[in-house]
Amino acid sequence: MDKLLEILSENSSFTPKELALMLGEPEDYINAQIREYEQSGVIKGYQAIVDWDKVPDAGVTAIIELRVTPQRETGFDSIAKRIMAFEEVTSMYLMAGAFDFSVMVKGATMQDVASFVARKISCVEGIKATATHFMLKTYKIGGLSFVEDDDENDRRSMVL
Numbered sequence: 001m002d003k004l005l006e007i008l009s010e011n012s013s014f015t016p017k018e019l020a021l022m023l024g025e026p027e028d029y030i031n032a033q034i035r036e037y038e039q040s041g042v043i044k045g046y047q048a049i050v051d052w053d054k055v056p057d058a059g060v061t062a063i064i065e066l067r068v069t070p071q072r073e074t075g076f077d078s079i080a081k082r083i084m085a086f087e088e089v090t091s092m093y094l095m096a097g098a099f100d101f102s103v104m105v106k107g108a109t110m111q112d113v114a115s116f117v118a119r120k121i122s123c124v125e126g127i128k129a130t131a132t133h134f135m136l137k138t139y140k141i142g143g144l145s146f147v148e149d150d151d152e153n154d155r156r157s158m159v160l
Contacts, residue, residue: 004033005042010143012046049141060134061090061106062113064121065099067129076100079126088116099131110134 003023007014016034020027037043052058071078076094083103084092091104103121107113117132138146 004030005037008034008043049144051138051146053138053146059106059108060110060113061104062110062135063133064103064105064117065131065133066101066103066121066127067098068100069126069128070100071126079124082124083121086116086120088113088120099129 004019007019007022014022016027016030019025020030023030034043052061066083068076068079070076080092080094080101083089083101086105088105088107089103090106093102094100095102105113105116107116113132113134117130121127121130140146
């Protein structure tokens with residue numbers, strides 16, 4: 001794997017100067033590589049990883065698994081395009097196993113997500129089955145732990 005891409009995927013806030021020092025390359029080269037990755041679509045964008053559990057009224061997140069009937073000549077792609085066009089959908093993956101797609105959605109409430117599944121997703125031609133799983137707690141995203149270290153939080157004195 002490309003080391004520059006690996007570093008950027010873990011932390012995209014490094015400056016080109018910092019990246020150049022880390023990789024032992026000239027800053028101009030790093031800038032050119034990043035620009036090339038962006039223009040070719042290898043780098044799709046940059047975003048902060050947010051601990052939504054700490055944000056009041058952040059809403060709910062759910063993973064919806066979909067079993068579908070692939071369409072003649074377009075396979076899974078035409079169904080995927082219809083599903084990912086919904087504004088509630090934040091991520092979507094084709095996968096192997098009991099279900100064909102894994103779709104991550106955000107809503108204000110569990111009822112909003114349930115309504116989205118019933119009124120929008122289930123009505124898409126080719127959908128055979130759905131399974132909705134609500135996210136209750138985040139432990140890790142993108143290699144970053146969301147779990148507070150118990151040793152740091154436990155400030156009680158040790159009594160012998």
